[in-house]
Amino acid sequence: MLSNPFWDFYWETRLQYLQGQGKGEVILQASRLIRQSSHPMRILEAGCGEAQIIGSLVDAHGSPSGEQTSIGIDRDLNALAVARKNFPSIRFLAGDFTDKALLESQGQFDLLLLVNALHHVFSDAYDPSLGEINVPIGKANVHTSFADLAQTIKPGGYLILFDGLEAAGALDSPIQIRFQNPDAWMKFQTFAREYKPFRIQYQQDVAGKITLSSRDFTSYVTKIIFLGKPLWERERQESYQYFHEDEMRRMLVENDFIIQEYRLLSVDYDHWLQDVDILTPGVEFPPEHVIITAQKKG
Numbered sequence: 623m624l625s626n627p628f629w630d631f632y633w634e635t636r637l638q639y640l641q642g643q644g645k646g647e648v649i650l651q652a653s654r655l656i657r658q659s660s661h662p663m664r665i666l667e668a669g670c671g672e673a674q675i676i677g678s679l680v681d682a683h684g685s686p687s688g689e690q691t692s693i694g695i696d697r698d699l700n701a702l703a704v705a706r707k708n709f710p711s712i713r714f715l716a717g718d719f720t721d722k723a724l725l726e727s728q729g730q731f732d733l734l735l736l737v738n739a740l741h742h743v744f745s746d747a748y749d750p751s752l753g754e755i756n757v758p759i760g761k762a763n764v765h766t767s768f769a770d771l772a773q774t775i776k777p778g779g780y781l782i783l784f785d786g787l788e789a790a791g792a793l794d795s796p797i798q799i800r801f802q803n804p805d806a807w808m809k810f811q812t813f814a815r816e817y818k819p820f821r822i823q824y825q826q827d828v829a830g831k832i833t834l835s836s837r838d839f840t841s842y843v844t845k846i847i848f849l850g851k852p853l854w855e856r857e858r859q860e861s862y863q864y865f866h867e868d869e870m871r872r873m874l875v876e877n878d879f880i881i882q883e884y885r886l887l888s889v890d891y892d893h894w895l896q897d898v899d900i901l902t903p904g905v906e907f908p909p910e911h912v913i914i915t916a917q918k919k920g
């Protein structure tokens with residue numbers, strides 16, 4: 623039943639501030655699936671953090687109870703303490719969602735949420751001897767982890783995946799940019815010094831104008847909003863980008879999913895425009911994130 627006055631009220635009073643943000647889009651999309659379903663959905667959120675997403679969905683739409691209750695998994699005990707306090711009806715597991723045995727012990731789910739979670743698996747492949755993420759290992763780890771997570775979904779069940787996406791085209795193609803003001807240029811230099819997953823390299827052409835690779839440009843625009851905020855310490859350790867669109871689609875198809883919706887989101891576009899002018903003809907700001915809704919073959 624798509625029309626649901628309680629949901630409309632819940633969204634308007636509790637969540638509307640998330641409208642247009644990734645989390646908000648995921649919650650709206652998941653709520654649509656739940657309202658279309660003939661029975662309460664059992665949800666798994668891998669990397670649930672403080673459970674704003676799974677918590678809101680279970681709060682608003684309910685969940686099967688007892689053994690069949692919805693589950694959030696996270697390795698951050700502080701985040702889980704908040705989640706448990708705010709959403710006592712959900713079972714939260716402190717653990718690693720890449721642990722196949724842990725996943726297998728929880729049974730199967732109607733809906734799996736992977737929201738800003740898989741890029742952690744990629745980023746965990748940081749190799750101190752390289753001084754960067756070991757890309758082949760990181761990608762292989764994402765594939766393995768995703769295949770294990772996919773097994774937790776019932777035939778005919780759903781996946782909503784939200785995460786960063788590598789820009790189209792070659793990662794090393796050069797992009798020339800001009801900073802719109804001295805503050806933006808200063809912030810870029812701090813970003814380039816402190817960002818850990820990849821060494822950011824750039825050539826300064828004239829004052830306030832630089833050339834850098836497509837990969838480094840995407841890293842910059844997707845991370846710069848965190849610089850100077852408490853989240854920067856954590857965000858500077860992680861790369862949101864691990865797959866191009868074709869790799870993302872292939873992973874889903876290989877794991878028996880039918881993609882129902884594939885939508886690019888660029889929630890920080892206005893902010894980027896204030897800081898940077900792209901000088902290379904034909905180059906646009908990269909899509910920041912992707913939200914994918916897919917159904918597991920029945």
Ligand SMILES: C[S@@+](CC[C@H](N)C(=O)[O-])C[C@H]1O[C@@H](n2cnc3c(N)ncnc32)[C@H](O)[C@@H]1O
Pocket residue numbers: 645668669670671672673674675695696697698701717718719720736737738739742743
């Ligand atoms: C960016 S937060 C997203 C939280 C939540 N999905 C949301 O969007 O509000 C990612 C979360 O994944 C958790 N995480 C990352 N890798 C994990 C792993 N291998 N096992 C369990 N949790 C993990 C982190 O601790 C963090 O809380």
